[in-house]
Amino acid sequence: MLEVKGLVAGYAGSEVLHGIDLEVNEGEGVIVLGPNGHGKSTLLRAVTGLLSPRAGQVLLDGKDITRWRPDAIAAAGLVHIPQGDLLFPEMTVTENLLMGAYHGPTWSERSARLGRVYELFPWLKERGGQLARTLSGGERRMLALGRGLMSKAKLLLIDEPSLGLAPLTTQQIYASIHKVKESGLSLLIADENANHVAGLADRVYLLETGSLVRQGPADELLRDKALLESYLG
Amino acid sequence: MSTQFVQAVWGGILFGSVYGLMALGLTLVWGAVRLLNLAHGAIFVVGSYVAFFVVSKLNLPILVALPIGVLAAAAFAYLMHLIFIRPVIGKPGFDNSTLIATVGISIAVSAAAILIFNPEYKVIPPIISGNFTLSDVQITKQGLLVIGTSLALFALVYLFLTYTRRGMAIRAVSQQQEAASLMAIPVVRTYGMVIAISGALAGLAGVLLSPFFFLNPNSGFNPMIQALIVTIFGGLGSVRGALVAGFVLGIFESFVEVYYGVAWAQPGVFLLIILMLIVRPNGLFGIGEVRRL
Amino acid sequence: MSAQAAGAVGVSRPQLDQAAAPWRRPSIWAIGGGLAAGIVLPLLLVRIDIGTYLITLLILFFVQAVVAQSWNLIMGYGGIYSFAQVALFAVGGWTSGVLVHSLGWNPFLAILISPLVAVVAALGIGLPTLRLRGVYVVLLTLAFHELARVFAVTGPRFISGGGYGLVTVQTFQFGDAIGDQRTIYLYYLAGLIFAIATFVIWRVIHSPLGVAMTALRDSETYAVSRGINQFRVRLVLFAISAFFTGLAGGYSTHYNGGISTTIFDFPRIIDLLAMIVIGGWGTFGGPILGAGIVIGLNQYLVALGDYQTLILGLALAGIAVFAPQGLWPLIRRLYENYLAPEPLAPAVEVSPAAPRDTTEEL
Ligand SMILES: Nc1ncnc2c1ncn2[C@@H]1O[C@H](COP(=O)(O)OP(=O)(O)O)[C@@H](O)[C@H]1O
Ligand SMILES: [Mg+2]
Numbered sequence: 001m002l003e004v005k006g007l008v009a010g011y012a013g014s015e016v017l018h019g020i021d022l023e024v025n026e027g028e029g030v031i032v033l034g035p036n037g038h039g040k041s042t043l044l045r046a047v048t049g050l051l052s053p054r055a056g057q058v059l060l061d062g063k064d065i066t067r068w069r070p071d072a073i074a075a076a077g078l079v080h081i082p083q084g085d086l087l088f089p090e091m092t093v094t095e096n097l098l099m100g101a102y103h104g105p106t107w108s109e110r111s112a113r114l115g116r117v118y119e120l121f122p123w124l125k126e127r128g129g130q131l132a133r134t135l136s137g138g139e140r141r142m143l144a145l146g147r148g149l150m151s152k153a154k155l156l157l158i159d160e161p162s163l164g165l166a167p168l169t170t171q172q173i174y175a176s177i178h179k180v181k182e183s184g185l186s187l188l189i190a191d192e193n194a195n196h197v198a199g200l201a202d203r204v205y206l207l208e209t210g211s212l213v214r215q216g217p218a219d220e221l222l223r224d225k226a227l228l229e230s231y232l233g
Numbered sequence: 234m235s236t237q238f239v240q241a242v243w244g245g246i247l248f249g250s251v252y253g254l255m256a257l258g259l260t261l262v263w264g265a266v267r268l269l270n271l272a273h274g275a276i277f278v279v280g281s282y283v284a285f286f287v288v289s290k291l292n293l294p295i296l297v298a299l300p301i302g303v304l305a306a307a308a309f310a311y312l313m314h315l316i317f318i319r320p321v322i323g324k325p326g327f328d329n330s331t332l333i334a335t336v337g338i339s340i341a342v343s344a345a346a347i348l349i350f351n352p353e354y355k356v357i358p359p360i361i362s363g364n365f366t367l368s369d370v371q372i373t374k375q376g377l378l379v380i381g382t383s384l385a386l387f388a389l390v391y392l393f394l395t396y397t398r399r400g401m402a403i404r405a406v407s408q409q410q411e412a413a414s415l416m417a418i419p420v421v422r423t424y425g426m427v428i429a430i431s432g433a434l435a436g437l438a439g440v441l442l443s444p445f446f447f448l449n450p451n452s453g454f455n456p457m458i459q460a461l462i463v464t465i466f467g468g469l470g471s472v473r474g475a476l477v478a479g480f481v482l483g484i485f486e487s488f489v490e491v492y493y494g495v496a497w498a499q500p501g502v503f504l505l506i507i508l509m510l511i512v513r514p515n516g517l518f519g520i521g522e523v524r525r526l
Numbered sequence: 527m528s529a530q531a532a533g534a535v536g537v538s539r540p541q542l543d544q545a546a547a548p549w550r551r552p553s554i555w556a557i558g559g560g561l562a563a564g565i566v567l568p569l570l571l572v573r574i575d576i577g578t579y580l581i582t583l584l585i586l587f588f589v590q591a592v593v594a595q596s597w598n599l600i601m602g603y604g605g606i607y608s609f610a611q612v613a614l615f616a617v618g619g620w621t622s623g624v625l626v627h628s629l630g631w632n633p634f635l636a637i638l639i640s641p642l643v644a645v646v647a648a649l650g651i652g653l654p655t656l657r658l659r660g661v662y663v664v665l666l667t668l669a670f671h672e673l674a675r676v677f678a679v680t681g682p683r684f685i686s687g688g689g690y691g692l693v694t695v696q697t698f699q700f701g702d703a704i705g706d707q708r709t710i711y712l713y714y715l716a717g718l719i720f721a722i723a724t725f726v727i728w729r730v731i732h733s734p735l736g737v738a739m740t741a742l743r744d745s746e747t748y749a750v751s752r753g754i755n756q757f758r759v760r761l762v763l764f765a766i767s768a769f770f771t772g773l774a775g776g777y778s779t780h781y782n783g784g785i786s787t788t789i790f791d792f793p794r795i796i797d798l799l800a801m802i803v804i805g806g807w808g809t810f811g812g813p814i815l816g817a818g819i820v821i822g823l824n825q826y827l828v829a830l831g832d833y834q835t836l837i838l839g840l841a842l843a844g845i846a847v848f849a850p851q852g853l854w855p856l857i858r859r860l861y862e863n864y865l866a867p868e869p870l871a872p873a874v875e876v877s878p879a880a881p882r883d884t885t886e887e888l
Pocket of ligand 2: 037040041042160
C-alpha cells in the first residue's frame with residue numbers, strides 16, 4: 001500500500017535520511033526501530049509531506065504522492081500522529097477530535113466515528129469540554145491517538161507512542177494501539193524500544209544514522225536480543 | 234442625567250462598536266495568519282468607494298450598494314492574499330515582506346482612489362436616516378444600526394468559529410498549524426478565507442461609517458490605527474478582547490473628548506495603551522504566544 | 527514564521543564572530559577616490575547647463591540617504607519595526623527651525639542641537655516600546671508619528687505657524703556667497719553630513735554592537751543565550767539612528783528655509799521605505815543605492831502625479847514579496863564576480879531571508 005523508494009531528506013546544512021526503501025502492506029503493522037536522533041521522525045515527516053524530500057519517491061497504492069501538500073496526503077489516507085502530540089491547545093477535547101474528521105467525506109460521519117473513539121478511550125467522552133492544554137501527558141497522547149482515529153485513515157503513522165510517558169500509561173497506550181491494529185488498520189510506528197512493539201509488529205526495520213540497516217519479520221528480528229542490543233543499546 | 238454625560242456615553246458606545254468592527258477583522262487575521270495587515274484601512278476604503286460608485290453613478294439604493302461594497306472588499310482582500318501574501322507564507326522573512334507589502338498596497342489604493350474618483354470628500358447616504366433626541370443629545374438611527382450590526386457580527390463570528398467545521402478549522406490552523414495540515418485542513422486556503430472574511434468586515438465598516446466621517450482616499454487610515462490600538466489593547470488575536478477593548482477605548486475616548494476637549498482624546502488613548510502594555514504586555518485577553526483564536 | 531520554515535533553515539547559524547573581525551576594510555584608495563570625486567563633482571557640474579539642478583538633486587540625495595540609512599539601521603539590521611523616522615526628522619527640523627526663527631540662533635549652531643533633541647525624543651519613544659514585541663512597536667511609532675503631526679499642525683503658533691509649519695526660517699549663509707557658489711557650499715555641507723553618517727553607520731554595523739544586533743535579529747534565543755541585552759542594543763541603535771535623522775532634519779530646514787507640515791504626509795514615509803526596500807533591506811549599501819534610484823526615478827515619475835504613488839506602492843509591495851533582498855546583493859555579486867581583486871569574505875549583510883527563530887516575530 002505504502003511504498004517509499006530511495007527517500008533522501010534533511011534540513012538545511014544536513015542530510016538526515018540517505019535513501020530509504022520501505023513498504024507497508026495492507027493490514028500490516030510495520031515498526032521502524034532506531035535510537036534517538038537517527039531520523040525516525042524525519043522519515044515520517046518526509047512521508048506525510050511536512051518536510052519535502054530531496055530525492056526519492058513516496059507511493060500510496062501506486063500513486064506518486066511525493067510532492068503533495070500535507071493536507072492532501074492526509075486526505076488521501078496517510079494519517080500521521082506526530083511526535084509531541086501537537087494538539088490544538090485552546091480547543092476542547094471534543095473539538096480536537098472533530099478536527100480529526102475535518103476532511104469532507106469524513107465530516108458527515110463524525111458522530112459515528114466519535115462513538116468508536118469513545119469506545120477505545122471512554123474518558124474522552126466525560127471530559128469532552130475540557131481544554132486540551134489542561135490535560136496530563138498520558139491523556140494528551142490518547143487524545144492525539146483518538147484524533148488520528150477520527151479520520152478515514154488507510155494507514156496510521158505513529159511517532160514514538162510512548163515518548164515521555166510513565167510505564168503504566170505506556171502499557172495502556174500500546175494496548176489501545178493493539179485494538180486499533182486488530183480492527184484491521186495498517187500501522188507504521190516509529191519507536192526506540194523493541195519491547196513495546198513486540199505484539200504489534202509484523203515486520204521490523206532497523207534505522208541507523210539515516211539508513212535502514214536491517215529488515216525482516218518481527219518474530220525473527222525482535223527475538224534476536226543480541227542484534228537489538230547492538231543497535232539500540 | 235446631564236447632556237454631557239449622555240453625549241459621552243452615546244459617543245463612546247458608537248465609537249466602541251465602530252472600533253470593534255474594524256478590530257475584529259484585524260484580530261482574526263493576526264490570530265490565524267500572523268499577518269499584521271496594514272492594508273486593512275485600504276480595504277475599508279475599497280468597500281466604501283465601490284458602494285459610493287453604486288449609489289452615485291449607478292443610482293442604485295444604498296441597500297444594494299452595501300452588499301456589493303462588502304463583496305468587493307472581500308474580493309480585494311482575497312486578491313491581495315493571492316498575489317502578495319500567499320507567495321511568502323511559511324518563508325523566513327514573512328514579517329518584513331508582508332509589512333512592507335501591505336503598506337505599499339495601502340498607498341497604491343489611496344492613489345488609485347484619487348485617480349478614479351478625486352481627492353474630494355464623498356458622501357454615502359445612511360441606510361436609515363433620521364434621528365431622535367435623548368436628553369438633548371441627537372441619536373442617529375444609523376448610529377444605532379452600526380451598534381447593532383457590530384454586536385451582531387461579533388456574535389456571528391463567535392458562533393462561526395465555535396460551531397462550524399470551517400470556523401473550527403480556522404482556530405485549529407491558528408493554534409497548531411502543522412497538526413492542522415496533518416488533519417487534512419488546507420492551511421493556505423484557510424488563510425485565504427480568513428483574509429477574505431476580514432476584508433468583508435472592513436468593507437462593511439467602511440460603508441456603514443462613511444455617512445458619519447465622509448469618504449476620502451485616506452479615510453481608512455484613522456479607523457485602522459484605532460483598530461490596531463483596540464486589537465493590541467484587547468490582546469492580539471482575541472475576538473473577545475476586540476469586543477471589550479473596543480468599548481473600553483471608545484467610552485474612554487468619548488469621555489475625554491466631552492470633558493477635556495477633542496485635542497486630548499487621541500493622546501489620552503495613547504497614554505492609556507502605553508500604561509496598559511506596561512501592566513499587561515499581552516493585552517486584556519491575550520495570554521502571550523499560546524493563545525490565538 | 528512556521529516551524530516548517532525554521533526547520534528547513536536548520537540549526538546552523540551564520541558564523542557571527544567572523545563579522546567582528548576586520549575582514550572588510552574598504553581600501554584607502556576607494557574611499558579617497560570617492561571623497562575626491564565628491565569634492566570635485568560640483569565644480570565640474572556648475573559648468574554645464576543643468577548643473578545646478580543636478581547639484582540640488584545630489585543634495586536631496588545626501589539628505590534622504592542619511593535618513594534612509596538611519597532607518598535601515600534600526601529596521602533592516604535591528605529588526606525594530608519603527609515608523610517614527612519621519613517624525614524624528616521633523617523633530618530635528620523643528621528644533622533648529624524654532625531656535626533660529628524664534629530665538630534668533632545661528633543656523634550652523636542650531637543644527638547641532640537638532641540631533642540631540644531627536645535623540646531625546648527617540649529615547650522617549652524607545653524606553654516604553656522597545657521592550658515590547660515588534661507589532662507594538664509598529665503601532666506605537668505610527669501613533670507617535672500621528673501625534674507629532676497633530677502637534678505640528680495644531681500646536682502653539684511658534685511651532686505650527688498656523689497649521690502650515692515654519693515658512694520663513696533663515697537659510698544657511700556662507701559669507702556673501704550667492705547663486706551657484708552658495709549651492710556648492712550647501713552641497714559640501716550636505717555631503718559632509720552624509721559622509722559622517724555613512725562612516726558612523728558603517729562602523730556601527732561592523733562593530734561588536736552591530737554583530738550583537740545582527741545576532742538578535744536572526745536568532746533572538748541564540749543571542750540572548752550569549753548574554754546580549756536586547757533592549758539595550760535596540761535603544762542604542764535607536765538613538766544613533768535618531769541622531770543622524772535629526773541632523774538631516776535640521777539641515778533640511780535651513781536648506782529649504784522652512785519646514786512644512788506636509789512632511790508628515792504618508793508618501794514621504796513611502797519614499798523612504800522604497801529606498802530601503804529597492805536598494806536592499808538590511809544591507810549596508812542598499813539604502814544609499816535605493817535613495818539614488820528613488821530620487822532619480824521620481825524626477826521622471828513626478829509628471830505622472832498620482833500615478834507615481836500608485837506605481838511606487840505596487841512596486842514596493844512587489845519587491846518586498848518577490849525580491850525581498852532588493853538590488854544591493856545583486857550589485858555585490860556582480861562586483862565580486864567581475865571586479866573584485868580578490869575574493870571577499872562572506873558579507874555581514876544577512877538578507878531578510880536569513881534564518882529566524884520561530885519565537886521572533888512581529
Ligand atoms: N528541525 C530540525 N532542524 C535541523 N535538524 C534537525 C531538525 N529536526 C531534527 N534534526 C536532526 O535530524 C536528525 C534526526 O532527527 P529525528 O528525525 O528527530 O530523529 P528521531 O526521531 O529518530 O529521534 C537529528 O540529528 C536531529 O538533530
Ligand atoms: Mg523523533
